[in-house]
Amino acid sequence: MTLGAGRIGRRGLLAAGTALGGGALLPARAVAAESGTDLVTVTPGDPRYPDLVRGWNQRYVGRPEAVHVVRSAAQVAAVVRQAVRQGKRLTVRSGGHCWEDFVLSPDVQVVVDMSAMRDVDFDPAMNAFVVEPGAQLLDVYERLYRTWGVIVPAGMCFQVGAGGHVSGGGWGLLCRRLGLVVDHLYAVEVVVVAADGTVRTVVATREENDPHRELWWAHTGGGGGNFGIVTRYWFRTPGARGTDPARLLPAPPPEVLVSAVSWDWADLDERSFARLVRNYGDWHVKHAAPDDPATAVCSMLSLNHVSNGAVGLITQVDTSVPGAARLHDAFLAAVSEGVTAARGPVRTRMGELTALPELATPRRLPWLQAARYLGTANPTTNDPTQKSDFKSAYMKANFPERQLRALYRHLHREDAANPTASVMLSSFAGRVSSVAQDATASAHRDALFKLAWMIWWNDPAEEENCVRWLREFYADMYADTGGVPVPNDVTDGCYVNYPDADLSDPRYNTSGVPWHDLYYKGNYPRLRRIKKAYDPRNFFHHRQSVRLPD
Known part of the structure; x- marks a missing residue:
């Protein structure tokens, strides 16, 4: 399993399965030192704070200690590692359209905001289209269709972020012709936390011989906030052949x-x-x-x-x-x-x-x-x-x-x-x-x-x-x-x-x-087994998250 070298170099992403270590403080300087880039951290005194602690449903407004606007998987991993060490309650937001308080409940102390991770591109090394979780659906459609003439059959509302939408299965107006968006999901990159608190970034594909295939499967409808933080999705329709991007996903009707x-x-x-x-x-x-x-x-x-x-x-x-x-x-x-x-x-x-x-x-x-x-x-x-x-x-x-x-x-x-x-x-x-x-x-x-x-x-x-x-x-x-x-x-x-x-x-x-x-x-039993394998500490959880096996 390899990743596109050009994209890793540009985004500073970690290779699949790489363990992350070091650091003991939550402040942005400490996290940035570990991730190698500047990290945007918004706290209650910042004028941006009121905008970043609420989503689409104004019924729920959070009070976290910090909102980290991340721009790479390395930054995500560094924020997660610090939260693990300090015992902080952490949640993640992509488009902010969660209908319940799963992201912005009162006990949440740290929010990972994916809105700056919005890339939509073709990854030759994976021979698949890569979509970052902060990309809003209309942006995904615009980029895929204008550039390659293809599409993923995702949802209708333009502001919904790919992060939560895809992991929950996804419904859209093309579903009866093209299936669900997850029916075209080839791979997923996820920051996970091991039993000893070690944080790593895992790439899981649908390939039968992939040792992380179960983690891919969990993200084909297992819901957000359950197993880790998705930092990239890759899409290629099952059965698609060749390396021409225009033939690797379906075309929408003209x-x-x-x-x-x-x-x-x-x-x-x-x-x-x-x-x-x-x-x-x-x-x-x-x-x-x-x-x-x-x-x-x-x-x-x-x-x-x-x-x-x-x-x-x-x-x-x-x-x-x-x-x-x-x-x-x-x-x-x-x-x-x-x-x-x-x-x-x-x-x-x-x-x-x-x-x-x-x-x-x-x-x-x-x-x-x-x-x-x-x-x-x-x-x-x-x-x-x-x-x-x-x-x-x-x-x-x-x-x-x-x-x-x-x-x-x-x-x-x-x-x-x-x-x-x-x-x-x-x-x-x-x-x-x-x-x-x-x-x-x-x-x-x-x-x-x-x-x-x-x-x-x-x-x-x-x-x-x-x-x-x-x-x-x-x-x-x-x-x-x-x-x-x-x-x-x-x-x-x-x-x-x-x-x-x-x-x-x-x-x-x-x-x-x-x-x-x-x-x-x-x-559900299979999702629980995957939860135990990739989030044995139940670090990622909310009121209706997948539970660990008894």
């Missing part, structure tokens, strides 16, 4: 067809609402196969609270597939069948997305323009006042009638008249389901679509009511299975990149199925 339509709540009675949601589920049941031409279609159905005024559907179709326009029209017709309310433009916010009235008529757009357009049409990304809460579920079948009634009932509750409150249904299956459940740590390969509950508020006085609505809605939705979507014939657990601390609270999860089985299903 153009996509994008539309956004809505149904006014004033025109939707309970029967029509149930028919709309049932139609959406039925379509995904019928078109789940990896080789179905309708894998070209990916969509998001936003079931907004009645105070929003409408329910909306955003659809994207890969136009490189023959008959793309017919696929689009057939999908909208299938979802609308038997719904008496007329379709109209999207004039209100849809979950995270803003109003999109200009897409009432389907638009054919170059892929990169569409990715930028939808990825930045998000009013939550730049609002420094918004707090939020979320929940998730995977569906393996269509909704039972009782769940349809629960959806309608809670979206009409008068005590929760918040127009941002919604449940977003998102397409899954297709190429995602062509990968075995244990081939990666992402276990939900049989799911047809997924759900995300969302609610935002600005006034702190609104938090109790917003969180209560979300909890009561979720508990009612899954009342038959202990308040959570346990893996069975209908539901299939939860998405680890949409973390929910309530899943590990016996007040809200009475199913007898632990939180880790909702996230990881049968892959």
Whole structure:
């Protein structure tokens, strides 16, 4: 296993498996002396501090002793080593989009900020594309596509950092055609801590003879903050041959067809609402196969609270597939069948997305323009006042009638008249389901679509009511299975990149199925063994991190 010599020399990275030693002080000068470069350290007296101790969800603001803005694996290792020696609680942040307080909880003393590690390049020595964890997804797309005409099928929101997104499995609008982002992950570089406190930097690949292959596997959906700090990812599609970079990852469609339509709540009675949601589920049941031409279609159905005024559907179709326009029209017709309310433009916010009235008529757009357009049409990304809460579920079948009634009932509750409150249904299956459940740590390969509950508020006085609505809605939705979507014939657990601390609270999860089985299903025991091998001290942990074996 070798690394690109040019990149190591330029970035000062350590070779795989190199042990790091020396130093006993946490101050930046001591860390910088060990890493051989200047390290940016921000402490409470620094004017930058308020910006660096909060992420996207303003509900959580940290109080660490220091935030280290690192620029190399060597700096990461030096910071980790000092924290180990001093017994400091350390967490890591890439894009700052964690939905819970796993990075910025009150007990965290040291934060490793990866935002300055944003390189996206081709590494000839690895014959793979290298992406640093601080790179935001839109930057990844811009660099890969403009330079080589390729892409990784990652998420939609432009600000999400690669670090946490990839390690949790990754979902995006190309998943039905190209699979998950981790299905193209070739290697990962991770700073880990041994039982004796020694810090080393390990490169793990998917090669069968790689002694660190299990560490690679853990980062194909095992979640962030569990095994170490990722300092680089490498991507190459399995089966890709040759050394031409343009042939080592998939190309996105040159153009996509994008539309956004809505149904006014004033025109939707309970029967029509149930028919709309049932139609959406039925379509995904019928078109789940990896080789179905309708894998070209990916969509998001936003079931907004009645105070929003409408329910909306955003659809994207890969136009490189023959008959793309017919696929689009057939999908909208299938979802609308038997719904008496007329379709109209999207004039209100849809979950995270803003109003999109200009897409009432389907638009054919170059892929990169569409990715930028939808990825930045998000009013939550730049609002420094918004707090939020979320929940998730995977569906393996269509909704039972009782769940349809629960959806309608809670979206009409008068005590929760918040127009941002919604449940977003998102397409899954297709190429995602062509990968075995244990081939990666992402276990939900049989799911047809997924759900995300969302609610935002600005006034702190609104938090109790917003969180209560979300909890009561979720508990009612899954009342038959202990308040959570346990893996069975209908539901299939939860998405680890949409973390929910309530899943590990016996007040809200009475199913007898632990939180880790909702996230990881049968892959959890293997993740625990990997945890013991690479983080035996449990140095990297949070409220729902992978636990060491008993």
